[in-house]
Amino acid sequence: MKNLAAMMKQASQMQxxxxxxxxxxxxxxxxxxxGAGMLRVTMNGKNELKSVTIDPKIVDPTDVEMLQDLFLAAxxxxxxxxxxxxxxxxxxxxxxxxxxxxLKLPF
Numbered sequence: 001m002k003n004l005a006a007m008m009k010q011a012s013q014m015q016x017x018x019x020x021x022x023x024x025x026x027x028x029x030x031x032x033x034x035g036a037g038m039l040r041v042t043m044n045g046k047n048e049l050k051s052v053t054i055d056p057k058i059v060d061p062t063d064v065e066m067l068q069d070l071f072l073a074a075x076x077x078x079x080x081x082x083x084x085x086x087x088x089x090x091x092x093x094x095x096x097x098x099x100x101x102x103l104k105l106p107f
Contacts, residue, residue, distance in 0.1 A: 028045035039074050
């Protein structure tokens with residue numbers, strides 16, 4: 001019974017760490033950019049797009065495709081950075097326990 005109580009306590013602590021981590025990820029901001037920073041997107045740690053900034057110099061009505069490509073590149077850049085933030089937060093929450101690669105917890 002003593003082990004069960006210890007396991008329950010650990011589970012409760014882990015649940016609190018996960019809740020804290022989710023709040024931390026929602027508050028985190030990551031910026032992705034393309035075109036030498038002329039197009040920037042900002043996301044939170046939960047992959048929610050928060051803002052898009054476009055330098056007017058790159059807006060060419062005859063070349064909308066370039067603007068679309070820059071947006072996709074900036075978004076991909078932000079996603080890569082967000083994944084790094086998530087991995088770091090997971091490592092912190094797991095208390096140094098190595099989690100299997102590709103393990104996706106509830107976020």
